[in-house]
Amino acid sequence: MSAAREVLLKVDGLRKHFPAKAGLLSRGVKVLAVDGVSFSIHEGETLGLVGESGCGKSTTGKLILRLLDPTEGQIEWRGRRIEQLNRAEMRPVRRELQAVFQDPYASLNPRMRAADIVAEPLRNYESLGAGEVRTRTANLFERVGLRADQLLKYPYEFSGGQRQRIGIARALALRPSLIVCDEPVSALDVSVQAQVINLLMDLQAELNLSYLFVAHDLAVVEHISHRVAVMYLGKIVEIAPKQTIFTQPQHPYTVALLEAVPVPDPTRRKQRRALGGDVPSPIDPPSGCRFHTRCPHVEQRCRREEPPLQEVSPGQWVACHLRQPVA
């Protein structure tokens, strides 16, 4: 099904290393925030990127948007390499690659009116008359479920959910092909989350949009994604179509993650033990398989060798020594 659709974004071996706190004693120590990530996104599909804090999912999103520069690796947009482009060369690419951010309070300039916030991308790229800008801004506003008579208000006059809609309207202004959504509903109340999730899905159907949906809430990710990638300490440990990953997860971390999510059904209370240990630090990751310190199935090999990402069933790739790849 996805073979027929064009590959919009292809990421290969992406790495981002930050120097740890500067100082004489810590020279050379690096935070391996993203350490070898590869995936692709097709037209009209949503790839969910999940993981816990420190796994590097937000950093991956920023690398794709070139808000950060990768230390290593390749990013291809519609077949063209973009990881080395300078600011001017990135501009035409940015039209098609937009973003919605997590914090509905901080992602809008508090001193700009909503209309100007949404119109900014239009003004950056197109030389439209004031009337045309107004019309298109009003249309964008209505498309995301806001009233055009609120265009002249400042962000503080809107609620969190409405602010997020303004952010979405801004992302849509240039008619992009792919939107990187960095935890777009994490800061919202449950009932407002539902509104925004529905909106994003409606827009996808209407405009054939693709999303890279970065989130920590597995239930939300399952609902909105077509394929899901699970990250742990800077690496992808499993990537598979939604149906597969939620019914037949292969990586022990994915299994643990799914087990840990509290299910809103009191008749199905968990009896199993939660995954032990803490999320280790990306400054000094464990040797071999990064998950080995917490894995219930750990073997000697896991401590020494890093497992490669291998296809274990059609479309399902897992990085684990204990899973057999299909021939």
Next chain:
Amino acid sequence: MTALLHVQDLKTRFFMRDGVIRAVDGVSFSMAAGETLAIVGESGCGKSVTSLSILRLIASPPGRIVGGRILFEGRDLLTLTEDEMRAIRGDAISMIFQEPMTSLNPALTIGWQIAESLVLHRGLSKADAMTKAVEMLHKVRMPEPVRRARQYPHELSGGMRQRVMIAMALACSPRLLLADEPTTALDVTIQAQILELMRELASETGAAIILITHDLGVVAEMAQRVVVMYAGRKVEEAPVEQLFAHPRHPYTSGLLGSMPHLGHSLQDRSVKRLVEIPGMVPSLREEHPGCLFAPRCPNAIARCVQEVPPLAAHGAGHSAACWNPMV
């Protein structure tokens, strides 16, 4: 069974420059010894203010408890002096908060922070208290408790800090534990550990727990009974299985429907839309006649905007405040 806690018609208001906020507007519920009650609702519904009111931790000004009674083991907490309340806090009733970093003193070792309440409430010597503190750390499954007791909060991870908070709260064997969003700030695998710990400790110590959360999954995992709050009022109360199987109040039903849960979208091929509760929470500053949820309610009838519905019984221990409840 005599009630451990009996909250009667609690009213807490905040007197601000631009209006009075009716944060808690006539809330009543009871708890028996050893049971776990969840108070669930979205931001601004008054659940946190309710628990702060029980311990009389409302900052005054601008807040004030203006009405009602809080009977704890037969005594009305609202009539006690500040000294008498102080004797209760940390001893008979303790509280754990959402953000462990800001609730822990960064300048004191965690061992001492646990020991402090033992010195204050039990009159133990410093040495004895520190020994007991290490015991508590062991009880909350902190690895290497002796070493950790000498560490400072910033040296611990989020999950560990929350364990310290739990240790502090349980040091004096309280009869009632107020837990305000204790796992919201934690990663999901760590959340699972903490919830498991709380369940085990509750049954070991026999403490009653009021668990405040917005996450219905956590409610299903932990609670025996649930109180649903909306805009400062209680809208439904039920045993947990009843609430999830047969919610009577349209808000509860809407909340349950608007949450994506794992496995939900895998059933059939068609993309499911989440139930949306249209509109926003009403302002708590203004007076609204009738039911506060009416403007957003799919079941609203004429009577709803005129008269506030009383709590009506819908089965054993199950009540809902609605003129036109779900069937």
Next chain:
Amino acid sequence: MSPTWQRFRDAFRRHPTAIAGAAVLVAMVLIALLAPWLATSDPQALSPIQRLKHPSSGHWFGTDMLGRDVYSRVIFGSRISLTVGAAVAALSITLGLVIGLVTGFVRWVDATVMRVMDGLMSIPSVLLAIALMALTKASVGNVIVAITLAEVPRVVRLVRSLVLSLREQPYVEAAIATGTRLPLILLRHILPNTLAPLLVQGTYICASAMITEAILSFIGAGTPPNVPSWGNIMAEARSMFQLASYLIFFPGAFLSVTVLAVNMLGDGMRDALDPRLARRM
């Protein structure tokens, strides 16, 4: 209404002192503007017969050692002080803003410029102003330039720290992601969010500049002696202090009250920007 104006309006309601400060300042500005009509005689007019007379109905603030009417001199003196205060504030804010914006964004400029600024800041601003004045002849213009140069480094440091924190804001990232070019990012996103704290800083600089000007004049390194500034009036009366204390009292009182008014206004504005209050939005 723009959130900044809203906050200022709310803060002013809460701070009657700020309103009082603003009122006094407005009064001073009016006095300066209307000086020719408010003065009872020519501030430069000598009248040796009338010298060193105590305050009376004919000369409300008395006369000085050359018989000049102190009241008129003080009234005209307000012009100098307010001009110096306002000009230094405006110039140092503008200059500091431009330099600070650039250093906040361009790393190599940052390194060199901040070392220069640190060097300037290590010299007390009054001494720096004195040293600069020693290099040129006395005039109001030169005084303004000298004090401005002494105040600029602090403004640069303030702007730079604002820019560094604003750069990390999600809405700036969003602007980059939507293709906004760097100059526009500075203009549209960074600059407006620096103006409010700079406005507050400007009031403090104004107060400080007025006092520095008085100090410079007092030691003879400021405005030329024939120009009646409050500092000059006090300077000339140095040796007469015991005989004719009113010569120092009146210009001193005017200076103090004006500086106090400006500071109260600044405090009110600073409270308006207090992030704790901002969070209620």
